[in-house]
Amino acid sequence: GMGGAWDGLAVAGAGHGEMDAAIEAAKHYVALDPDEPLSHTSLSMLYPQAGMIPEAEAEKALSMQLQMKQGGR
Secondary structure, rough: HHHHHHHHHHHHHOOOOHHHHHHHHHHHHHHHHHOOHHHHHHHHHHHHOOHHHHHHHHHHHHHHHHHOOOOOO
């Protein structure tokens, strides 16, 4: 689906040092698929690069909660 495309844009943006664009793309991924743990993991990996540690920790915790809810996949 489109979530994977937004994730790809986030990775590409981060690879080019465009952290604002990368984070926005990752937020689109989360908005499209809020119950997908990977969407939150992707965002949690970008936030520290922008100095947003509390936000990263919150997204990682949410990702872990969703993984447990879905049976640990």
